[in-house]
Amino acid sequence: MRRRLVIILTALVISLVISTPHVFAAYQYTFKGYGYGHGIGMCQWGAKGRADAGQTYRQILAHYFQGTTVTSNYSVPSTVRVRLFGSSNLSKAYIEGEGSSTFDFVKTDGTYAFKGATGKWAVVPATGGLLTLVKPDGTVAVDQLAGPIIVTDASNPIEVYNAGGSRYHSYKGSLYVYPVDASHLYLVNYVGFEPEYVNGLGEVPSSWPYDALYAQAVAARTYAVKFMKPQNTFDLYDSVQSQVYIGVDKINETSGGTNWGARWAKAVADTKGQVITYSGAPIAAYYFSSCGGHTENVELAWPNASPQPYLKGAEDRNSSGKAYCQQTGNTSFSWTKVISKTDFESKLGVSGIANLVITKYGVSPRISQIKIVKADGSSTAMRGDTFRSKLSLKSTWIYQMGGTFPDVSLNYWAFTQIEDLVKRGVIAGYSDGTFKPDEIVTRGQFAKMLCLAQGIPTGGSNTFTDVKGHWAESYISALVTNGIIGGYPDGTFRPEARISRAEICSVIARAMDLSPGSNKSSFPDIEGHWAKNVIQLIASNGIVTGCTDGNFKPNASANRAEVSVIIYRTLAFAQ
Numbered sequence: 001m002r003r004r005l006v007i008i009l010t011a012l013v014i015s016l017v018i019s020t021p022h023v024f025a026a027y028q029y030t031f032k033g034y035g036y037g038h039g040i041g042m043c044q045w046g047a048k049g050r051a052d053a054g055q056t057y058r059q060i061l062a063h064y065f066q067g068t069t070v071t072s073n074y075s076v077p078s079t080v081r082v083r084l085f086g087s088s089n090l091s092k093a094y095i096e097g098e099g100s101s102t103f104d105f106v107k108t109d110g111t112y113a114f115k116g117a118t119g120k121w122a123v124v125p126a127t128g129g130l131l132t133l134v135k136p137d138g139t140v141a142v143d144q145l146a147g148p149i150i151v152t153d154a155s156n157p158i159e160v161y162n163a164g165g166s167r168y169h170s171y172k173g174s175l176y177v178y179p180v181d182a183s184h185l186y187l188v189n190y191v192g193f194e195p196e197y198v199n200g201l202g203e204v205p206s207s208w209p210y211d212a213l214y215a216q217a218v219a220a221r222t223y224a225v226k227f228m229k230p231q232n233t234f235d236l237y238d239s240v241q242s243q244v245y246i247g248v249d250k251i252n253e254t255s256g257g258t259n260w261g262a263r264w265a266k267a268v269a270d271t272k273g274q275v276i277t278y279s280g281a282p283i284a285a286y287y288f289s290s291c292g293g294h295t296e297n298v299e300l301a302w303p304n305a306s307p308q309p310y311l312k313g314a315e316d317r318n319s320s321g322k323a324y325c326q327q328t329g330n331t332s333f334s335w336t337k338v339i340s341k342t343d344f345e346s347k348l349g350v351s352g353i354a355n356l357v358i359t360k361y362g363v364s365p366r367i368s369q370i371k372i373v374k375a376d377g378s379s380t381a382m383r384g385d386t387f388r389s390k391l392s393l394k395s396t397w398i399y400q401m402g403g404t405f406p407d408v409s410l411n412y413w414a415f416t417q418i419e420d421l422v423k424r425g426v427i428a429g430y431s432d433g434t435f436k437p438d439e440i441v442t443r444g445q446f447a448k449m450l451c452l453a454q455g456i457p458t459g460g461s462n463t464f465t466d467v468k469g470h471w472a473e474s475y476i477s478a479l480v481t482n483g484i485i486g487g488y489p490d491g492t493f494r495p496e497a498r499i500s501r502a503e504i505c506s507v508i509a510r511a512m513d514l515s516p517g518s519n520k521s522s523f524p525d526i527e528g529h530w531a532k533n534v535i536q537l538i539a540s541n542g543i544v545t546g547c548t549d550g551n552f553k554p555n556a557s558a559n560r561a562e563v564s565v566i567i568y569r570t571l572a573f574a575q
């Protein structure tokens with residue numbers, strides 16, 4: 001503890017400075033952004049907005065997938081195999097015929113493992129990658145079954161429950177149960193492609209306008225055609241890893257006496273077999289929730305992807321400039337995420353982060369590449385989408401990164417110091433939410449900051465002719481009373497005048513008990529200046545630094561960012 005008040009003017013004044021060590025606050029980082037999802041291809045909420053505005057699904061698709069055609073002249077597959085529960089393995093699964101119907105367990109050779117099951121059966125993995133069928137009463141019906149086992153019900157859909165017994169969804173077609181190992185299995189729904197699979201896509205609300213549903217049905221059908229994997233044990237996941245598929249639950253959706261699902265089924269039927277093509281081939285019909293006003297080039301959103309003429313970022317706004325996806329019900333048009341510094345660093349796997357530098361923008365402009373700079377100057381390059389997923393951000397379109405203020409982002413040179421002083425209550429932002437780091441600091445403002453930073457209680461008096469009734473009067477009085485600050489020979493203090501860099505050094509020198517420090521510096525432009533000695537003292541302790549041209553510019557004013565850094569250094573010095 002070297003900080004101690006120096007009493008200059010009067011021996012009667014008792015130090016009011018409380019020299020408690022400062023504990024540096026744990027920072028929170030604030031990220032603000034637009035949109036939800038990767039930003040490539042069709043914006044689902046935008047498609048709804050466009051349909052609301054009277055666009056047809058062909059116009060909508062032509063906007064999001066430029067240069068493409070919607071065609072019925074492509075033969076879609078007859079069946080598809082969809083892995084349920086995303087990529088999760090289950091410790092067991094329960095199966096039941098819908099409406100208490102009977103169902104069968106069949107081996108791949110076509111013989112029955114069990115015929116005519118009723119009620120809720122469990123399929124349980126066993127040693128050696130085998131499967132056991134357990135009856136509703138808990139007794140084993142069949143064990144030592146080699147996988148996969150096929151569950152079929154000729155007349156009704158099959159309901160699936162997770163390992164905890166919670167209902168998942170209900171499916172047409174059959175279910176293949178694949179053992180993974182002694183304690184895990186997964187399920188694959190073999191189902192007709194059209195209409196069963198497309199009918200089961202739970203991507204958008206069925207209440208949306210028909211042209212939005214048509215656009216979704218055609219895009220999703222195209223996506224499935226493009227990304228099916230015949231060489232694997234399943235073609236697609238039932239989750240966002242592919243696209244969300246909820247079986248017959250989708251077309252059975254009913255609320256308030258309306259079968260909303262029937263609208264989705266109609267959208268699928270009305271667009272039967274239609275896919276989007278480019279140069280005659282089905283496209284990679286990516287889509288996502290909400291773009292925030294602009295979509296992104298595929299190769300900028302996913303840096304390993306090849307550019308595609310039909311996956312170019314485009315403005316998604318109407319003629320009055322409003323984004324089509326900015327509408328009631330879309331809670332992710334814009335977003336805010338607050339992350340503690342600890343979480344931030346652990347999720348990114350980098351400690352001592354000092355700065356984030358965006359090294360490549362997309363066209364929207366999403367973040368394509370980012371550099372994470374550590375306090376020691378070393379840095380890690382990261383893809384924007386990796387950064388997004390590690391921090392669970394809704395998109396890579398981040399317009400405010402890191403701080404409390406839009407004009408002091410994490411990569412701002414004085415970010416750490418400003419955030420710290422704001423957390424301590426030494427300085428605050430403006431009522432419009434900004435910080436205005438370039439604004440010049442007045443003598444009154446500096447007096448207040450110093451009092452708050454150093455814990456100097458307000459009080460005392462002064463004899464200045466221009467301070468009475470000024471908002472900073474009590475702070476100025478406190479500093480005067482403690483001998484830290486003085487006025488001008490004409491008896492004024494000039495609280496509204498800018499404070500110069502020399503004056504800052506002079507005040508700090510009086511507020512702190514400093515010995516000459518180890519930083520060597522010589523500034524040509526302070527020779528003969530009244531504050532030469534205090535500037536050298538403060539600079540030798542690293543609290544102020546010179547300008548890039550080697551001068552100090554003692555009479556120059558200081559802005560809020562510069563003053564924040566100086567005040568911050570005095571606090572750090574005191575530790």
Ligand SMILES: [Zn+2]
Pocket residue numbers: 043045046290291292293294316323324325
């Ligand atoms: Zn949009």
